[in-house]
Amino acid sequence: MATNHQEHVRRAVRWLTREEHKAKARELREELNRAFTEHPEETGETYLEHLWFTSKMAARFLYAMLVLMIHGLFPFLLTRAASAQIEVIYRIMKTRIPKSRREAIDADPGI
Secondary structure (H helix, E strand, O other): OOHHHHHHHHHHHHHHHHHHHHHHHHHHHHHHHHHHHHHHHHHOOOOOHHHHHHHHHHHHHHHHHHHHHHHHHHOOOOOHHHHHHHHHHHHHHHOOOOOOHHHHHHOOOOO
């Protein structure tokens, strides 16, 4: 005789294996896949390549922020380190921004 738990499992399996539920699961899986891959593919990267690049850029920003904080407290220290790092970040990002957007950014004096 089947236990109450086993019956619940059987009913759950029957429910999950209904065609409309399988279709919904496929649709959700495709949406999730698209959410994680659409933008990286636009930049010519895989998800992991994009994650690695953004992690390295975040580290550069963190370094620049720390250097700026130290320089702010002690103006005689690190007088060029933050601006040099910002220039490196700009050169890296400039190569990744589409030309039309880059021109708009460069033309905007407020940036």
